[in-house]
Amino acid sequence: MITVNPLEVEGMHFTAVTVELPKTNLLMISNEVGYIMCGALDVDVLNDVLADRKVIAGRATGVKTIDQLLHAPLEKITDASREYGWEPGMIGKDALLRIA
Numbered sequence: 001m002i003t004v005n006p007l008e009v010e011g012m013h014f015t016a017v018t019v020e021l022p023k024t025n026l027l028m029i030s031n032e033v034g035y036i037m038c039g040a041l042d043v044d045v046l047n048d049v050l051a052d053r054k055v056i057a058g059r060a061t062g063v064k065t066i067d068q069l070l071h072a073p074l075e076k077i078t079d080a081s082r083e084y085g086w087e088p089g090m091i092g093k094d095a096l097l098r099i100a
Helices: 043-048 066-071 079-084 092-099
Strands: 002-009 012-021 026-032 034-036 056-060
Touching: 002 066, 002 092, 012 092, 026 066, 034 092, 043 056, 066 092, 079 092
Parallel strands: 034 056
Antiparallel strands: 002 012, 012 026, 026 034
16 A cells, blocks of 8 residues: 655644555655655665755665654665755655755
């Protein structure tokens, strides 16, 4: 099942997507600038293969719900996201608010 819901974080609007798969879920929260995602996100591909696209993205691992993704530290971020003040270890919600 795929679930897409509006999500408000401290008055800012995002889209939350959950894709339920066998034994795992894909989780993403995005807006028109960038996104955070669960461990399925391959940050190295975005930084190396797709570097010219300057994708703003970060990955949190060990999360099973959208709420957990909001409150988990980002394990890895794209190079382009640093322009918005993102750093590894930053909480997902805080990173999103910097691109709101």
